[in-house]
C-alpha cells in the first residue's frame with residue numbers, strides 16, 4: 001500500500017475540554033472539529049497547527065467505567081498519552097487487502113465510518129511494532 005500522508009495522531013485524554021484548552025493555550029493549536037461518536041462511546045476533537053497538515057485527535061470516553069470502551073481501557077491500563085497513528089490512503093479496501101496479504105493482523109477487515117465522515121480501519125499494534133495503526137480514506 002501507499003501512504004499519502006500522516007492524517008492524525010490519536011491521544012487518549014481524561015477530560016476533552018481541559019485537553020483542548022491545554023493544546024490551544026500552550027501550543028497555540030486551533031480546534032477544527034469536535035464530535036460525539038455515540039456508536040464508539042467517544043468524544044473526539046481535532047486540532048491543527050498554524051500551517052495545518054497533520055492533526056492531533058483527542059479522545060475521551062463518554063463513560064470512563066465502560067470496560068468495553070477501548071479508550072477507557074487504555075486510560076485505566078496506561079494512563080493518558082499517545083494512542084494511535086493514522087495514515088491517509090487513497091483506497092482503504094485495497095490497502096487492507098495488501099496489509100493482510102503481508103501478514104499484518106487486521107482489527108477491522110472491512111472499513112467503517114469514522115470521525116469527520118471518513119472511512120477508517122485499524123491494524124493491531126502487535127503486528128505494527130507496538131503502534132496501533134489506523135487507515136483513513138476520505139469519502140469522495
Ligand SMILES: C[C@@H](C(=O)O)C(=O)SCCNC(=O)CCNC(=O)[C@H](O)C(C)(C)COP(=O)(O)OP(=O)(O)OC[C@H]1O[C@@H](n2cnc3c(N)ncnc32)[C@H](O)[C@@H]1OP(=O)(O)O
Pocket residue numbers: 010037040044057059070071073074077082083084107113114115116120122124125130131132134
Ligand atoms: C473515531 C475513530 C476515528 O479516528 O475516526 C477513532 O480514532 S476510534 C479510536 C478508538 N478505537 C480503537 O482503538 C479501535 C481499535 N482498537 C482496538 O480494537 C483495541 O484497542 C486493541 C488494539 C485490539 C487492544 O484491545 P485489547 O482489549 O486487546 O487491549 P488490551 O489492553 O488487552 O491490550 C492487548 C495488548 O495490546 C497493547 N495495546 C493496547 N492498546 C494499544 C495501543 N493503543 N497502542 C499500542 N499497544 C496497545 C497492550 O499493551 C497489550 O499488550 P501486552 O499484551 O504486551 O500487554
